[in-house]
Amino acid sequence: MTLSNGSYTASSLLRSAIATNQFVITAEVMPPKGGNxxxxxxxAKTLQGRVHGVNITDGSRAVLRMSSLASAVLLKQAGIEPICQMTCRDRNRIALQADLMGANALGIHNVLALTGDPVKAGDHPKARSVFDLESVRLLRTIGVLNQGIDLNDKPLPDGPLDIFAGAAIxxxxxxxxxxxKRFERKVEAGAQFFQSQLISDFDCLEKFMTEVATPAQKPILAGIFLLKSAKNAAFLNRNVPGVHIPDDIINRLAKAESPLQEGIAIAAEQIKLAQTLCQGVHIMAIRREDLIPEILDRAGIAPVYGKQVANNGANKMVPSHQDLAMV
Structure with missing residues (x-):
């Protein structure tokens, strides 16, 4: 597909799903802490066929891990559509623009623009923060680069970018x-979709959707977190700002014969709730991403496409019933 400015728009499962108002499923995978x-x-491969995109975190909680851009390229090579998170904490505007150009050239077009967690929260507290930009200005930067202009208002002689920008809420x-105000500024700056933080209060989500998000007509993906035990839930309450897991959920996990299975049931119930309120979910199952397909099954969510098979060295999608209905 060619844009009006002559640039090429890459094929994207995520972009297509959003454009056609499908219920969008994304999930999160952490890069390795090392070289393997x-x-x-x-x-990530356990999520093939079940999600529209896989987020690669960028120094989440200011903890050192492999480059999100390099990790996104590795997932793309494995046939998985990545969403590359990009934070402003560690890069100035030159480096951010350079990485966005590199991402575009490497076929990484989905970018989640984030400000970034403070370095004191992580494993290198003596590191120096940059924060030359923050998430809203990063979204605006993506917007001008997509128009073929840099932050100095100079044209890009080698062509505009095609970055599909998302934001957090x-x-x-x-x-x-x-x-x-923050949501409205991000919409104005060019955010095409929003992934939320962990949602535990669905009344708050409903109020946000009714009073703020729905009029903006931008897809909101509710953050769903796999709670593995009552201890895990209590840890989140103590250590993650803005998170409050209700006592009734903690009690359910504490009384369960299998806390992990109860956590899967809770996540599935929350996905069903989200279906009535917003256009998708963003699932976080730290270190147990392989359980996400089971969560989706229990929530009654069909695969987004069929299995992938090799076709002369290329990835070819085998349509599911859902895909065939859309042809």
Whole structure:
């Protein structure tokens, strides 16, 4: 597909699903802490056919891990559509623009623009933060690069980019006015989709959708977290700002014969709730990404496409019933 400015638009499962108002499923995978990406790739492969895109975190919680861009390229080579998270904490505007150009050239077109967690929260507290830009200005940067212009208002002689930009949102933010203004600024700056933080209060999500998000007509993907035990839930309450897992959920996990299976059931129930409120979900199952297909099955979510088979060295999708209905 060719844009009006002459640039090429890459084929994208995520972009197509959003454009056709499908219920969008994304999931999150962490890059390796070291040089061997095999576990990351194995976990991501369990999601093939079940999600529209796989997020690769970029120094989440300011903890050192492999480059999100390099990891995204590895997933793309394995036949998985990546969403490359890009934070402003560690790069100035020159480096951010350079990485966006590199991502575009390497076929990485989905980018989630983030400000980034403070370095003191991570494993290198003596590192120096950059924060030359923040998420809204990064979204605007993507917008001008897509128009073939850099941040100095100079034309890009080698062509515009084609980056599909997303942003983060927290519908449970205590400051309603702050939440509304931040969302509106991100929409104005060019965000095409939003992935939320972990949702535990679906009344808050409903209020956000009704009063703020729906009029903007941008897809919101509710953050669904796999809770593995009552201890895991209590840890999140203590250590993750803005997260409050209700006592009734913690009690369910504590009383369960198999806390992990109860966590899967809770996540599936939350996906069903999200289906009535927004256009998708973003699933986080840290270190147990292989359980996401089971969660989706229990929520009654059909595969987004059939199995992939080799076709002369290329990936070819075998349509599912859902795909055939759309042909």
């Amino acid at each position: 990406p095999s576990h990351m790739i194995d976990m 927290d519908p449970q933010c205590k400051s309603w006015s702050g939440l509304t």
